[in-house]
Amino acid sequence: MEEERTPVILKLNKNLTLQPVHEGYSYRQHHEDRRKSQWRTFMCSNYAKSGCRAKVKTNWEKTFYLEEPRPVHTCGGPDEQKYEATNFAGELKQVAAETGEKPHALLGKHLMTVPDEVAAKLPNLSSLKRTLRRAKQKSRQKQQALQQDPNMVVETVYLNAHPPIMDVTIGMMDTTNTIFFMCDIQEKFKNAMLHFDEIVGSASKLVRAAQILLVPLVVTEQYPQGLGKTVPEIDISKAKVVSAKTRFSMLTPQVDKVLDEFSDRIKVVVLFGIEAHVCVEQTALELLHRGYGVHIVADATTSRTHEDRLLAFERLRQVGCFISTREAVIFKLLGDKETPKFNEVRILFANTMTPTGLVPKL
The missing domain is CATH 2.20.25.240 (N-terminal domain of TfIIb)
Incomplete structure (x- = not known):
């Protein structure tokens, strides 16, 4: 037997x-x-x-x-990208068989579902690699022609295949790749921080914009037993997590779980709160180290002293953060006046920005 x-x-x-x-x-x-x-x-x-x-x-x-008795690998580990490429190739063949289409045609219709690094390692599929490369080149040419002549007709498949490039290294962002981090805007800081009321007003508008545009929000509170909860003027009821902490960086285990949940799409962190030279700065450094693009909202971030605040912004700029304002961030997320949520967000710009000491008075 x-x-x-x-x-x-x-x-x-x-x-x-x-x-x-x-x-x-x-x-x-x-x-x-x-x-x-x-x-x-x-x-x-x-x-x-x-x-x-x-x-x-x-x-x-x-x-x-x-197979027994030698199931243990001694070759140093699998190639994860090749594994993903192999699985993709099998799924492509299966879908092609079910739909009656050729794999090359399917690949051309779904270009952006194939990451370039995976496509480069598709095993034994040199013809599919060539098709992918040519189809992407053709898509770019079509889009360039459309920009030169807006009246020309371009097949929908090409427009859908090549959405606008979102290069986070130069400060770009959209609602699909961004998360908001609000750091320690708490009750006991009210009388200690510069421009506290103005900072709360800016932070409140950012949080409201995040709710409208469905951008995830993470909130932390530094030692809430002694420093109190987040100020009631800011509605954090829709936050993914409100994490109490004692360490200065916001990256607590609870916050890490949220980042893991969105790891497939989050590339940009919009960071604001208290204090610029302590918790905000240390959080930004950790996020940069992990490869995120970090935008510091200067008019929603403060410290106890003017020197600490402005020098923190300078240091953060030196290490690669983008120093921004609430309106700049929100308009980047909107991207287009025709965005369905534009009229809801527009209310947030009804009043001009209150000065928070970022530039000298004229």
């Missing part, structure tokens, strides 16, 4: 690559198991390069088994 083996879930793009994939590792067919002809034995793809002897066995049905 054959020994019972434990089933292992594998990704198998059989019709496309003839390579099963398990936990990121891909395998190449080694030889047939002559004792049971329906079985195929696969060696780790790194066998020739590194001598890795991990194997899998499959009977070409829905259940796959890990």
Whole structure:
């Protein structure tokens, strides 16, 4: 009686690559198991390069088994991008079979669903790589022609395939890639901070804009037992988290969970609050270290002294933050007067900005 083996879930793009994939590792067919002809034995793809002897066995049905007694890989780990590329290739082939379309046509219609770094590693699909490269080039040419002649007709597929490039390294942002961080605007700071009432007014408008535009909001409170809660003038009821803290950076475990939740799309953090040279600065440094684009809203951020506040902005600019204002941030998120939520947000600009000491009086 054959020994019972434990089933292992594998990704198998059989019709496309003839390579099963398990936990990121891909395998190449080694030889047939002559004792049971329906079985195929696969060696780790790194066998020739590194001598890795991990194997899998499959009977070409829905259940796959890990080969014994050498299941352990010694080749240093799988290539995650190649794993993602292999899975994408299999899904593309499956969708093509179900819809009756050719894989090349499907790829052309859904260009931006394929990250460039993944497309570059599509295994054994040189023709698809070429198609992807040419289709993206054609899409760019179409958009350039549209800018030169607004009356020309361009197929919708090209416009949808190439949305405007959102380069966060030069300060760009939109509602899909941005999160707001409000730092420690609490009751006990009222009599200690410069321009406190004006800062609260700016912060309140930012929070309201975030609610309208569906931008996630994170709020922290520094030692609330002693410094009180967030001031009632700011509505934080829709915040993703209100995290009490004692460390100066806002990146508490609760805040990290929110960032993990949105890790697939959040690239920009709009940061404001108290104090500029302590909690705001330390939060910004950690966010920059993690690769986020950071925008400091200067008219919603303050310190106890004018020197600490302005020198903090200067240091933050030196390390790569964008120093901005509430209106600049909100208008970047809107992007277009025809944005459906524009009329709701426009109310926030009804009154002119109150000076907060950022520039000398004329």
